[in-house]
Amino acid sequence: MKVEVDCIPCVFKQALSASRRCTNDVYTLRRVQYELMKLVPQYSFELTPAEMSYYAVKAANEVLGCEDPFAEEKRQSNVAMLDLYPRLKKIVESSSDRLHTAVKIAAAGNVIDMGILHRFDVRGAIDDLLNGSFRIDHYESLRRDLASAERILYLADNAGEIVADKLFLETLGRKDVVVAVKESPILNDATMEDARAVGLDEVAAVISNGSGMIGTILDDCSEEFRDVFHAADVIISKGQGNYEGLDERPENIYFVLKAKCPVVARALGVEEGEAVLKSNAKGNR
Amino acid sequence: MKVEVDCIPCVFKQALSASRRCTNDVYTLRRVQYELMKLVPQYSFELTPAEMSYYAVKAANEVLGCEDPFAEEKRQSNVAMLDLYPRLKKIVESSSDRLHTAVKIAAAGNVIDMGILHRFDVRGAIDDLLNGSFRIDHYESLRRDLASAERILYLADNAGEIVADKLFLETLGRKDVVVAVKESPILNDATMEDARAVGLDEVAAVISNGSGMIGTILDDCSEEFRDVFHAADVIISKGQGNYEGLDERPENIYFVLKAKCPVVARALGVEEGEAVLKSNAKGNR
Numbered sequence: 342m343k344v345e346v347d348c349i350p351c352v353f354k355q356a357l358s359a360s361r362r363c364t365n366d367v368y369t370l371r372r373v374q375y376e377l378m379k380l381v382p383q384y385s386f387e388l389t390p391a392e393m394s395y396y397a398v399k400a401a402n403e404v405l406g407c408e409d410p411f412a413e414e415k416r417q418s419n420v421a422m423l424d425l426y427p428r429l430k431k432i433v434e435s436s437s438d439r440l441h442t443a444v445k446i447a448a449a450g451n452v453i454d455m456g457i458l459h460r461f462d463v464r465g466a467i468d469d470l471l472n473g474s475f476r477i478d479h480y481e482s483l484r485r486d487l488a489s490a491e492r493i494l495y496l497a498d499n500a501g502e503i504v505a506d507k508l509f510l511e512t513l514g515r516k517d518v519v520v521a522v523k524e525s526p527i528l529n530d531a532t533m534e535d536a537r538a539v540g541l542d543e544v545a546a547v548i549s550n551g552s553g554m555i556g557t558i559l560d561d562c563s564e565e566f567r568d569v570f571h572a573a574d575v576i577i578s579k580g581q582g583n584y585e586g587l588d589e590r591p592e593n594i595y596f597v598l599k600a601k602c603p604v605v606a607r608a609l610g611v612e613e614g615e616a617v618l619k620s621n622a623k624g625n626r
Numbered sequence: 627m628k629v630e631v632d633c634i635p636c637v638f639k640q641a642l643s644a645s646r647r648c649t650n651d652v653y654t655l656r657r658v659q660y661e662l663m664k665l666v667p668q669y670s671f672e673l674t675p676a677e678m679s680y681y682a683v684k685a686a687n688e689v690l691g692c693e694d695p696f697a698e699e700k701r702q703s704n705v706a707m708l709d710l711y712p713r714l715k716k717i718v719e720s721s722s723d724r725l726h727t728a729v730k731i732a733a734a735g736n737v738i739d740m741g742i743l744h745r746f747d748v749r750g751a752i753d754d755l756l757n758g759s760f761r762i763d764h765y766e767s768l769r770r771d772l773a774s775a776e777r778i779l780y781l782a783d784n785a786g787e788i789v790a791d792k793l794f795l796e797t798l799g800r801k802d803v804v805v806a807v808k809e810s811p812i813l814n815d816a817t818m819e820d821a822r823a824v825g826l827d828e829v830a831a832v833i834s835n836g837s838g839m840i841g842t843i844l845d846d847c848s849e850e851f852r853d854v855f856h857a858a859d860v861i862i863s864k865g866q867g868n869y870e871g872l873d874e875r876p877e878n879i880y881f882v883l884k885a886k887c888p889v890v891a892r893a894l895g896v897e898e899g900e901a902v903l904k905s906n907a908k909g910n911r
Contacts (some may be wrong), residue, residue, distance in 0.1 A: 345652070346652055346655040346656050346659060347642065348641060349638055349642070349656075349659045350635050350639035350642060350659075352633075353634055353635035353638055354635035354639075357634070357635060359634065366630055367630070370631040371631050371634075372673070374631060374634045374635075375667045375901060378663035378664075378666060378667055379663075381663060382663055384659045386656070390825035622660075
């Protein structure tokens, strides 16, 4: 999907939120906004929203001289989710369809997003989704595909959230899944350091996608990653950023995400705040 | 109060929302946003948020060649609130403190705002406030001041909302209150045409403030209005725009509003979405 005009105000808001992680100085914060007013008109509307956000956040970081504004919050959300992990594990183990429960928890974990959202309640999101259902639920198709798949690729999204991803992969019960994380820090997206911090590497083969961009921008990814991507029988893609860049790909992708903004909600045909487990295969409803 | 850096992304969003009332053409909508990127850096941070919004919305209307984008929605909200009026009237009449109930309904009516909010539920807001309370409630002080006041000025905010204002003024039971509306259309703010459409002129002396700006920017108001303003014993001021420009005035003002954005909520010391009936007198808590 491509940038919509609604992404313009949003990109200023995202950049402001990211900037506040580096400074509270109002003059510097304004300077970042003014800088973006020069840059945003140069961005093509052929970009995905994730790409536009990436360029804006990078420009903000440059003005601020701040490379990884979310480092501390990422550590905190990894720790907070690890604290929650034993309870989540029990919920999965006591449920009638463990894998369905685990994928719901993985989707609810996607509420952890410091780029778009400014407040989030991960426990509330998990309760809501466990008591409710995906707005679009292609779980049966995913289950069948996973059962026969030889090569499974899992595209991680955020730090903290990857604890829920780890629980899903444990529940799936195979150790040959490849999990891709970001090469370098961007927003609160998970990197190799985060994967190791939560022990994701104990349940899967974690690789870097070779890119530090938001989402999965294949042209920016490493050749090694692209090979894995193209060869996968099933790809599970977490979060908005990945959806924005991969929604029109021909590979067999299941998008697991919360719709956090009106633009993506519209593209998915759901309401803002709703979670989906959506296959990109035309055969699925 | 003055513009904060958070007002920048918000002003792009407000202008987009207003622009959509005139056109769905994405190229035109982008053009408005690009135009604002040239203009916003020229706006002084000594402005109130309402003034900045005004300049941005006016600039957007100019690009669009569209003078009154909210005309139809204003008519609709007047009609919708008039439909609701008999029920609201009964609620007031059956309550133990009619004036307190009426001012709560007037505050809840302030949820009708097409500038900042994009969805609102006026019935829900009324129920919430009737079942709950103002976050800051200087009602006792207002009641005493109104009892002894000779000259009362009421600064209206939005179309539709003025039906709830009318109910409050009926409940107050005196016909000498002066209600000020906007001289010309801006967002969904009430003008003389709206006041007449809902019969506000039957319960009070409705005047124009002589200005078409958001809020009450005294320097832009007519001399006639300024005379009324300075001579008033009590001023009841509806909505954010008025609060933003008048919060530091020495007159005896009671602000009745819902805090619709984080900047105003912070200034009031309340949470976003909460309603207040706040005196600007230092003696009040």
